[in-house]
Amino acid sequence: MIVTLRDLVVEYRNGGEALRVLDVPTWELAEGEQVAISGPSGSGKSTLLNVIAGLLVPTRGTAVVCGQDLIGLGEAERDRFRAAHIAYIFQTFNLLQGYTVLENVLLGAVFSPERPDRARAIALLERVGLRQRLTHTPARLSIGEQQRVAIARALVKKPGLILADEPTGSLDPRHAGEVVRLLREACRENGCALALVSHEAGVVSAFEKKVDFLALNRAVSAAGGGP
Amino acid sequence: MSFWHIVLKSLWQHRLSTGLAVVSIALGAALLVSVVSLREQTHRNFTQEGLGVDAVLGPKGSPLQIVLNALYHLEEMPGKIKWTYYQKVLASEVVESGIPFATGHSYAGFRVNAIDERFFAEFEYLPGRRFSFCPEDGGRGRVFEARDEAVAGADVAKALGIELGGTFNPTCGVNPGDPVHRNDLIRFVGILAPTGTPHDRAIYIPLKTFYTLEGHGKEVQEMAIDEEHREISGAYLKIKRIRGGVLHPGIQDLKYNINQSTQAQLVVPNEVRPRLFGIIGWVDRVLLGIAALVTALALLFLFVALVSALRERRRDLALLRCLGATQRTVFGLMLCESVFIAGLGAIAGLALGHGIVAVGCELIRVETGLRFTPFYVSSADLYLLPAVALLGLIAGLVPSIQAYRLGVLRNLAPVS
Numbered sequence: 001m002i003v004t005l006r007d008l009v010v011e012y013r014n015g016g017e018a019l020r021v022l023d024v025p026t027w028e029l030a031e032g033e034q035v036a037i038s039g040p041s042g043s044g045k046s047t048l049l050n051v052i053a054g055l056l057v058p059t060r061g062t063a064v065v066c067g068q069d070l071i072g073l074g075e076a077e078r079d080r081f082r083a084a085h086i087a088y089i090f091q092t093f094n095l096l097q098g099y100t101v102l103e104n105v106l107l108g109a110v111f112s113p114e115r116p117d118r119a120r121a122i123a124l125l126e127r128v129g130l131r132q133r134l135t136h137t138p139a140r141l142s143i144g145e146q147q148r149v150a151i152a153r154a155l156v157k158k159p160g161l162i163l164a165d166e167p168t169g170s171l172d173p174r175h176a177g178e179v180v181r182l183l184r185e186a187c188r189e190n191g192c193a194l195a196l197v198s199h200e201a202g203v204v205s206a207f208e209k210k211v212d213f214l215a216l217n218r219a220v221s222a223a224g225g226g227p
Numbered sequence: 228m229s230f231w232h233i234v235l236k237s238l239w240q241h242r243l244s245t246g247l248a249v250v251s252i253a254l255g256a257a258l259l260v261s262v263v264s265l266r267e268q269t270h271r272n273f274t275q276e277g278l279g280v281d282a283v284l285g286p287k288g289s290p291l292q293i294v295l296n297a298l299y300h301l302e303e304m305p306g307k308i309k310w311t312y313y314q315k316v317l318a319s320e321v322v323e324s325g326i327p328f329a330t331g332h333s334y335a336g337f338r339v340n341a342i343d344e345r346f347f348a349e350f351e352y353l354p355g356r357r358f359s360f361c362p363e364d365g366g367r368g369r370v371f372e373a374r375d376e377a378v379a380g381a382d383v384a385k386a387l388g389i390e391l392g393g394t395f396n397p398t399c400g401v402n403p404g405d406p407v408h409r410n411d412l413i414r415f416v417g418i419l420a421p422t423g424t425p426h427d428r429a430i431y432i433p434l435k436t437f438y439t440l441e442g443h444g445k446e447v448q449e450m451a452i453d454e455e456h457r458e459i460s461g462a463y464l465k466i467k468r469i470r471g472g473v474l475h476p477g478i479q480d481l482k483y484n485i486n487q488s489t490q491a492q493l494v495v496p497n498e499v500r501p502r503l504f505g506i507i508g509w510v511d512r513v514l515l516g517i518a519a520l521v522t523a524l525a526l527l528f529l530f531v532a533l534v535s536a537l538r539e540r541r542r543d544l545a546l547l548r549c550l551g552a553t554q555r556t557v558f559g560l561m562l563c564e565s566v567f568i569a570g571l572g573a574i575a576g577l578a579l580g581h582g583i584v585a586v587g588c589e590l591i592r593v594e595t596g597l598r599f600t601p602f603y604v605s606s607a608d609l610y611l612l613p614a615v616a617l618l619g620l621i622a623g624l625v626p627s628i629q630a631y632r633l634g635v636l637r638n639l640a641p642v643s
Contacts, residue, residue, distance in 0.1 A: 055549065055635055076553045083551020094546045094639065098240035106228035111551035116228045 001064075002161055002193045003029040003052055008061035009219075010047055022047045022058070023219035027211070031160070034184055034194040036204040039213030043220050045197040048213070049163045052195065053086050054078035066160045083111040087154035087162045087192075089183075091169035093146045095138040101125065101149050102134040108153035117156070124152040127189075128182060144175040151183050155190050162187060164196040168203050180206055230556070233547075234563045237540070244532040249572045252529065252619075255522030256576020256611055261583035262514045263607035265591075268599045272425075273299075273500050279352045281474060283494045284308065284316055284325070284485070285461035290494040291502055296330055297461055298496060299425045300338040303401060304330050308491040310450075310457035316464070316485065316493075321477035326350055327462040329437040332408075333401045337383045339430045341437030344370055347378070350463065352422050359420040366420030367391055371433050377413045378431045381421035389415050397432070399442060410441045434459070464493075522615070525572065526622045533565055533626040544630055545638035554631045561627035562620060569619020573612045580607070 010022035022044045029035055037045050050056035051063055054070050055078075063070045066085040070078065087108065095104045102121060109116040125131055128148040130141075138146055147167060154162050164183065168176035180196070180203050187194040197213075198204055214220055238245045285293035288305025295302040310327070317325045326346050332339035347358045347370045360366040368391045371378055379389045394412045398405050413432060421427055438451035450457040467475040478495070485493040504511075537544075544557050552560075581601045588599030 050636060053549075076555065079548065079551055079553040082549070086551075088549050090639070094542070094549075096543055096546065098236060103228060103236075107233075107547075108550060110228050110230075110233070111547075111553075111556065 001028045002031045002033070002066055003027070003195070004062070004064040005052075006062040008051065008063055009059045010044075010051060010056065011059040018059075020219040022051070022217060024048065024061075024216055025218065027216060029161075029193055029195060032188075032191055032193055033209065034187060034207060035196070035209040035211055036207035037195060037197045037211045037213050037216075038199060038201075038204040039217075039220075040199055043213050044217045045199075045213050046165050048217075049088075049165050049195065049197060052161070053088055053163055054082050079111075083157075084113050085160045087157065087159040089147075089150050089154050089162065089164040089167045091166035093138075093143075093150045093170075095146055095149055095153075097138055100135050100137055101130060101141070104138065104149055105152045105156050108155075109157035112157040114157060121152065121156050124155050124186075125149070127186060128152050143170050144179065147171065147179050148182065151179070151186060155186055155192070158190060159192050161193045161195065164194065166198055167196065168198065168200060173202060176200065176203060177206075230559070231563075234560055234567065237536075237560065238564055238567060241532075241536050241539075244536060245568055248525070248529045248532045248568045249575060251525035252522070252569055252572025252615065253575035253579055255518065255525040256573050256615060257579035257583055258518035258521050259515075260577055260580025260605070260607045260611060261587060262511075262518045264580065264584045264603055264605040265587055265599065266511050266515070267605045268588075268603050270504070272599075273503060279350050280463045280496060281466040282464040282478065282482070283461055283496065284313060284464055284491055285494055287489070287492055290492065290499050293461065293492070293494045294496050294499045294503075297328070297463065300340070300429045304460040307458035307460060308462075310454050310459055312488075312490045313459060313462050314454075316462075316481070316491075319477075319481055321467050321475040321481050323465045323467045324349065325462045325464050327434060327459045329434060329458075330460045331401065332397045332399060332432075332437070332440075333405070334395050334397050334430055335387055337380075337387070337428060337430055338401060339377075339397045339432055341432050341434045343434050344372075346431065346463075347417075347419075352424050352426050356422070358422065358426075360417050361420060364420035366418055368415070368417035371416055371431070374433060374436050374439060375411070375413050376416045376433070378417040378419060379415055380419050380427040380429050380431075382427040383430055384415075384418040389418065391415055391418065395430075397430075397440065399440070406442065408440045408442050522618075526569070526615075526618050529565065529568055529572075529619060530622040530625065532568075533561065533623055534629070537561065537626045537629055541633060541638040544633055545635045548633070548635040549639060557633065558627045558631040561630045562623045565623020565627070566616050566619045569622070570612065570616045572619075573615035576615075577608060577611060 005024050005027040008022060008024040009020065011018040011020045039045050047056065051058050052065050058071065068081050073081065096107065099107065102125065105121040105125060106116040106118065122134065125134060128151055130145060130148055133141065133145065141149065167183065168179055171179060184194065204210055280298060283293055283297045285297065286304060286306030286308050292302050292305055296304050313325065313327055316322060326343050329341040330338060351357055360368055365381065383389065393415045396407050396409055396411060397413060398407050419427065435451045438447050466478050469475055482493040482495065485491055547557060584599065585601035588601060591599055
């Protein structure tokens with residue numbers, strides 16, 4: 001398994017009270033597998049991805065990702081783990097505006113153990129249809145093109161797992177479908193697993209494996225649903 | 228794409244604030260470099276191994292004025308001394324030799340000193356270095372022999388475009404508007420090779436010519452032959468040495484005896500120079516203080532620029548963290564940017580500072596005759612770059628720590 005979660009709990013302190021936002025009894029994702037996690041806003045989907053990415057330390061439980069038990073890892077170790085194994089795609093793409101398209105893609109591998117591979121970055125940009133836009137800055141791209149750059153950036157370091165947090169949230173349905181198809185194909189070609197979070201039914205329905213996060217997250221289901 | 232690529236990219240992205248920080252640091256550093264360089268070169272100019280003079284026999288008055296006039300061709304002599312008294316001093320057992328001179332004339336802003344011709348043959352302007360007329364050294368012509376002949380110092384010749392055979396009329400005095408000896412046409416027969424001393428900045432005529440210039444009164448004219456009544460402005464004295472090249476201790480007695488008299492005084496340049504620095508020292512300190520303040524303000528500006536840039540870059544840095552950059556990496560990015568800006572400012576400041584010295588030394592040379600060079604390596608040159616880089620490091624420390632502590636999730640603000 002590339003992801004194994006057991007009795008995972010995330011709580012925030014709100015004054016003296018503990019506010020539980022995530023409570024997942026068990027969840028697994030196999031290598032190369034693709035899953036769509038659906039649920040309304042505020043149901044804890046992004047929190048789950050942040051835990052898997054090592055950006056958030058759970059209050060308790062077990063989280064083994066890419067063979068690494070994240071519980072007990074220091075911040076620097078989690079950074080190195082993320083650099084080596086995880087790629088993140090955001091709804092807002094988070095491209096660096098001062099960098100060209102090619103530089104943005106190369107940034108995806110700068111901190112990974114492997115050296116950034118320029119040829120691979122160009123090949124990936126060709127794969128997502130942006131071979132002619134290497135030297136353009138993000139401001140000169142459409143929203144759909146920016147998300148395709150984010151996909152190339154995620155794949156450039158050959159991650160074991162791509163976490164996509166509402167990657168189609170800023171796109172119209174036609175472009176959303178294209179981006180998801182492209183993302184899934186690219187993940188398959190590169191042999192990496194994909195966990196995609198979305199609240200859009202059209203996006204989720206394209207996946208064979210789906211998770212209803214309202215049912216999975218006991219912290220929300222016990223409280224009687226989403227916000 | 229590498230760590231350094233990201234550093235340079237970030238500096239370029241914030242090129243306006245980067246540029247302003249570099250310019251402000253460069254200005255402060257340039258002030259420091261130029262002030263320290265001019266200060267050290269001034270000290271060097273005024274402490275040059277005696278300029279060949281162990282002591283100056285001069286009239287009663289300010290010893291500083293005597294040194295400035297006799298050695299640096301500045302100021303005016305406060306009076307005259309009797310030739311007979313000079314001869315008496317010359318006969319002292321501690322005096323090895325003397326070269327009498329008479330000042331008070333000028334030409335085109337340069338002093339015209341009447342001097343004994345032995346000045347060119349015997350006088351050592353630096354230990355073991357005598358004046359040269361050899362073309363290989365940069366000199367031309369010969370020593371004056373006739374009454375109406377003159378020798379020009381290298382700087383004077385260069386500044387006035389003097390050629391051998393050229394003529395001039397000396398001015399009776401050293402101030403603008405002083406009368407000119409219109410009927411005394413003096414011809415240049417020699418141009419001294421450069422010595423790098425204030426001696427390059429004077430014109431020399433035979434001592435006796437001083438007395439016989441037309442326009443001087445009969446009494447002065449007679450001094451040319453009447454040694455009993457002859458007066459001179461002063462004389463350079465060479466004192467005998469004892470073991471190890473140390474001045475003969477008898478100089479103290481000689482000095483005491485001369486200074487007790489009403490006729491003259493003996494001035495030892497090395498004793499007078501500290502007083503000169505006492506006078507100009509406060510200007511020196513104020514300038515250094517201003518330069519240090521400007522540099523400190525520039526570094527403060529760098530700090531503000533970095534903190535402000537960090538505010539704009541929180542999201543970018545959070546993204547780098549999300550891509551796998553460690554806290555140390557983002558800390559290093561900020562710190563390197565700070566040190567890079569400070570270092571670039573310091574290098575630009577060094578270049579600019581030497582440019583200021585180049586302009587300043589020419590102005591100072593024209594005004595005072597002191598020789599400065601823009602290529603002088605001062606203590607500021609040696610310490611500025613590491614010192615400013617260190618201060619840049621300190622200025623960048625707080626923003627770097629803030630970057631280190633940056634919350635990734637808070638600043639990425641993913642929307643779900």
